[in-house]
Amino acid sequence: xxxxxxxxxxxxxxxGDAPPPASATPPGAPAPRGSVERxxxxxxxxxxxxxxxxxxxxxxxxxxxxVQEWITGLTPAxxxxxxxxxxxxxxxxxxxxxxxxxxxxxxxxxxIRTGLLFRRTAHIRLDRLQAxxxxxxxxxxxxxxAKLRLDVVGTEEKDELAFLDERDAVALRAELLAxxxxxxxxxAVAVGQAPARELLRVSVRDLVVSLLLSLDVWAALAAGLxxxxxxxxxxxxxxAAVVILVPLLGAVWTGxxxxxxAGYGWTVxxxxxxxxxxxxxxxxxxxTVPPGRVQTVRIVEPLLWRRLGWVRVELAVAGSGNxxxxxxxxxxxxxxxxxxVLPGADPAGLEFTPSPRTGSRWVVPVWWKGYGLAVSxxxxxxxxxxxxxxxxxxxxxxxxxxxxxxxxxxxARGLADLHVDTGANQTVTARLRAAAEARDLLHDQAVRSRxxxxxxxxxxxMT
Numbered sequence: 001x002x003x004x005x006x007x008x009x010x011x012x013x014x015x016g017d018a019p020p021p022a023s024a025t026p027p028g029a030p031a032p033r034g035s036v037e038r039x040x041x042x043x044x045x046x047x048x049x050x051x052x053x054x055x056x057x058x059x060x061x062x063x064x065x066x067v068q069e070w071i072t073g074l075t076p077a078x079x080x081x082x083x084x085x086x087x088x089x090x091x092x093x094x095x096x097x098x099x100x101x102x103x104x105x106x107x108x109x110x111x112i113r114t115g116l117l118f119r120r121t122a123h124i125r126l127d128r129l130q131a132x133x134x135x136x137x138x139x140x141x142x143x144x145x146a147k148l149r150l151d152v153v154g155t156e157e158k159d160e161l162a163f164l165d166e167r168d169a170v171a172l173r174a175e176l177l178a179x180x181x182x183x184x185x186x187x188a189v190a191v192g193q194a195p196a197r198e199l200l201r202v203s204v205r206d207l208v209v210s211l212l213l214s215l216d217v218w219a220a221l222a223a224g225l226x227x228x229x230x231x232x233x234x235x236x237x238x239x240a241a242v243v244i245l246v247p248l249l250g251a252v253w254t255g256x257x258x259x260x261x262a263g264y265g266w267t268v269x270x271x272x273x274x275x276x277x278x279x280x281x282x283x284x285x286x287x288t289v290p291p292g293r294v295q296t297v298r299i300v301e302p303l304l305w306r307r308l309g310w311v312r313v314e315l316a317v318a319g320s321g322n323x324x325x326x327x328x329x330x331x332x333x334x335x336x337x338x339x340x341v342l343p344g345a346d347p348a349g350l351e352f353t354p355s356p357r358t359g360s361r362w363v364v365p366v367w368w369k370g371y372g373l374a375v376s377x378x379x380x381x382x383x384x385x386x387x388x389x390x391x392x393x394x395x396x397x398x399x400x401x402x403x404x405x406x407x408x409x410x411x412a413r414g415l416a417d418l419h420v421d422t423g424a425n426q427t428v429t430a431r432l433r434a435a436a437e438a439r440d441l442l443h444d445q446a447v448r449s450r451x452x453x454x455x456x457x458x459x460x461x462m463t
Contacts, residue, residue: 105176131274211260418442
């Protein structure tokens with residue numbers, strides 16, 4: 001592998017589509033892992049033991065009065081024996097669940113065998129991998145272990161290996177991506193982690209200022225202060241106020257400090273296996289945006305960010321949890337990143353045509369001015385919103401279906417909506433278009449999608 005990002009066909013593959021040829025193990029390179037079954041890190045039983053502990057704690061809380069009465073009737077020696085017995089049971093469960101969990105990498109799949117009483121074997125095809133992410137929760141970082149999470153095409157839930165030694169997790173991730181790219185087993189181990197080049201880093205100052213300028217953060221904070229007081233005043237019940245306060249505090253945490261902790265140290269780097277995202281203050285995450293598998297890109301421009309020229313870029317990847325490309329960036333930097341994710345796309349060059357004034361202002365008063373549509377040779381883009389503007393961009397090759405809809409009020413005003421469905425269960429809607437324009441767009445978009453899919457290159461790693 002070369003030291004810089006790969007932007008064209010791989011060396012030795014003229015068309016860029018064929019995987020590298022298999023070869024023997026290079027001198028001095030480690031031997032391939034083969035299909036030898038391996039276990040997780042030895043600290044994993046401590047994590048597994050929390051399952052029965054939580055279940056037992058729930059039962060004790062539910063039967064609080066009876067449990068307290070039973071405990072008071074025991075002698076100190078018997079209480080000590082009960083605690084020792086529970087520790088032994090929980091520890092045995094954690095050890096056995098770890099002992100009966102294995103994983104193995106073969107030429108075509110990753111096998112994960114789990115289950116103490118009921119056995120489960122997951123066969124994860126390497127050519128169906130969407131992303132392989134390494135996450136390091138705070139306690140795991142202190143212990144030097146990490147979690148490997150796998151996104152697979154066609155599945156909503158992620159399979160994971162928790163926990164592995166940090167070095168083993170990084171090496172296994174590199175091997176899985178290399179094999180998914182078509183490298184021979186011997187080469188997959190020797191390739192190692194692909195080199196990366198940093199493209200963008202979000203400063204702590206920009207992250208903090210972006211949160212302070214977010215209206216949704218202040219709205220959640222205001223609701224968290226006003227709603228409990230109003231409930232307390234009207235019902236004269238402190239418990240009712242607490243019931244309202246707890247979920248609102250959760251929303252405030254998620255929208256403010258939670259976003260700061262998740263976005264801290266956000267770095268975007270480019271490598272042959274895609275764009276790498278590293279972020280997090282307490283829980284560190286190492287994620288990958290797979291090349292060529294992004295279905296939709298959304299550019300979010302809150303009202304107070306526009307003066308500074310800031311935007312947030314969100315992604316929709318089929319079967320993947322990678323929802324944010326960058327939490328805050330300048331418009332120019334965001335457009336440059338989108339061009340990496342959607343090769344050939346030029347967000348800055350999109351010319352949006354607004355919804356027709358005649359009719360639109362009667363269907364959606366005031367807010368109709370926020371709707372717009374742009375179609376280029378590479379993408380279909382729709383814009384909506386006035387206070388918080390959202391621009392959604394879909395490559396023609398990722399369009400699964402196109403629909404046109406008309407409500408009775410729209411039909412009376414000669415308007416229609418055009419819906420574009422993607423493979424990530426996302427729908428991008430161009431609202432309030434002239435009926436004749438929407439009819440022509442329906443046919444033209446179907447043709448563009450069909451021809452783009454036929455000409456699109458296969459999605460492969462490291463090519």
